[in-house]
Amino acid sequence: MNQTQPDLLTPLGDLAAFAGHWVGGGAGHYPTIDDFAYDEEIELTPSGKPFLFYRSRTRKPGGGMSMHTETGYLRLTDGVVELLVTQPTGFVEIHRATLSDGVLDFTPHALSASPDAKPVHEVRRRIAVDGDVLSYDMWMAFDTTPMTHHLRAELRRTAGG
Template sequence: MPSELASKLHPDCTPVAWMLGSWRGNGHGHYPTIEKFHHTEELVVSHDGRPFLSYVSRAWLIDDHAEKIRPAASESGFLRCRPGGEIEMVLAHSTGVVEVWSGRMDGRRLELVTDSVARTGSAKEYVGGRRHYELLDGDLVWSMDMAAVGEPIQPHLWTRLKPD
């Protein structure tokens, strides 16, 4: 991380500083109630010196040639950094779901589980999930397990993002 960024970073955010920046990449998803799919994603993680990171992600479904078919998920929120590597995450989704996550850094991996979920009347049933973020060979790799629409928690998304 450039020293200019580090000098402005709140000390509590140091454990997740590796997430800062713009990222792009592809991944795949599946769930018993939908067809398997491939997607591309743009993720921007930034900070302004306070004890949180801003988080904005947009994804598109892609075809076998990695061409965009249509918009998919979008989410925005904050990684709230607490002393001792504790992390809280607040996310709002275009699908009408708002989540509060809690977790901590485990070595070089950020592990989060949902603490609470709220949804609009038109949103699909979503109960909760687990997220895993890791810096792997310079790439940001993340996955999500999900419990929704009457299904138990199980793998849903996997994505590998490269620095943009």
């Protein structure tokens, strides 16, 4: 159950189900790399406005080395949910979705890459919340590989989150 103060959640409407501190892990793969597993912590923190602060941090399983991290916002605008993400690997993304049955199946709107970022051409993301479980999938088109699944993770809401 979401234990955040109700007045902070009110501006979020149905997006309030995503607010919380989530802990779990995932599995990654891509045709050009070895499969890998990771632990992950996601914070989707209410602001009192119609957006959540977003932060994901990942590590090698069992408290190992830091892996990927990203920050941004999940915001509600005119009934559409937007995910804005920045990555220290040199990418900035905007995605848009209509929230349906706890699922945000995003349509990519924009992807910008630094000149020294890896050649990622497109990213697609899907995030779902079912009670105290948050899961997501991520696909990317990278270099000469067309849109292919890269990540799948499942996290649980922590007490107090």
